[in-house]
Amino acid sequence: MINISSKRNTLKLLGLISGLAFLPSLATSAYAENTAINVGALRFTSHAASFVAYERGYFKDEGLDVTFRFFQAAQPMAVAVASGDVDYAVTAISGGLVSLAEKGAAKVIGGALVEEAGVDGQKILVSDAAYKAGLTDPSKLDGKSWAVTQAGSSFHYMGAKIAAKEGTTLSYKPLQKVGAIIGALKSGQVDGWTIQPHIAKPLDKSGAVHIIGNVADYIPDYQVTVVFTSAENAANKRPLTEAFLRAFSRGAADFNAALVDKTAGDEAALEMVNLVHKYVYADKPFEEAEPSIRNGAMRISPNAALNAASVQDQLDWFKSEKLINDSVTYETLVDSSYVTK
Secondary structure (H helix, E strand, O other), rough: OOOOOHHHHHHHHHHHOOOOHHHHOOOOOOOOOOOOEEEOOOOOOOHHHHHHHHHHHHHOOOOOOEEEEOOOOOHHHHHHHOOOOOOOEEEOOOOHHHHHOOOOOEEEEEEEEOOOOOOOOOEEEEHHHHHHOOOOHHHHHOOEEEEEEEEEEEEEHHHHHHHHHHHOOOOOOOOOOOOHHHHHHHHHOOEEEEEOHHHHHHHHHHEEEEEEEEHHHOOOOOOOOEOOOOOOOHHHHHHHHHHHHHHHHHHHHHHHHHHHOOOOOOHHHHHHHHHHOOOHHHHHHHHHHHHHHHHHHOOOOOHHHHOHHHHHHHHHHHOOOOOHHHHHHHHHHHOOOHHOO
């Protein structure tokens, strides 16, 4: 790990200032001293807002004693939130999450990762074997195998939207975990997949996998991940939920300024990469991890704002695939009282 002369107090102040816009709609006092909560996450750069809020003391400022629980797919995280094993989490909207919301067990309370014009986003990948056989752009995906974690996952949604726009069909292969998908793609057991750039670019550079397109060309302004909690927390623990969102939003503001907008300066960017490296590619030397973390930085929604149109599009697709009931509405999934428009 590279040692840097950090200006932590200055960066904390900047984080506080950048998060002030979120405060008027929420209570401004800390929830309670040392309230223990579990936060669900993936070891992805897209989950950096939570990592920043933890490392820079923003959760502590709100009286929250956070323990992270790490997952390898979206749907198990949704189940953990609904059961109370995890209090708050960030992940993609899945059929499982929507079904839990319909049962009154979970609620989306904000937005996280989002595709944005001008910011490098998620990539369409194919195996080396498929690429050498002529699969060099998304129009040639017809009849090919497509990796998903589970039916109704974001990978399923993205694959279907790409196929629909290209007028092709895909054969979906559920492989449960991101690690299993990467292994299957590298070995040629599946033909295609989509993933965030901090994973996609190193795979492409290795030569075992190739980038052939961008998800944003098929799903512009896609709300990739959301912040969610149990229906119990959303309805009956409002001060706690607001405290979490305040801290999370400060973390997102720091991350965006350092690595997306790049307005915080070179030293702040380097410090951010060091911070994220504690959680993402932690098993790799800093020198190897740094380019992937920097190049994989996508926008995390400021103030946990939620793209309602994108969420509705995802719900409409789930319904078209008979993965959720037609009676499900936006309000079934989202508690709009928390959401920044």
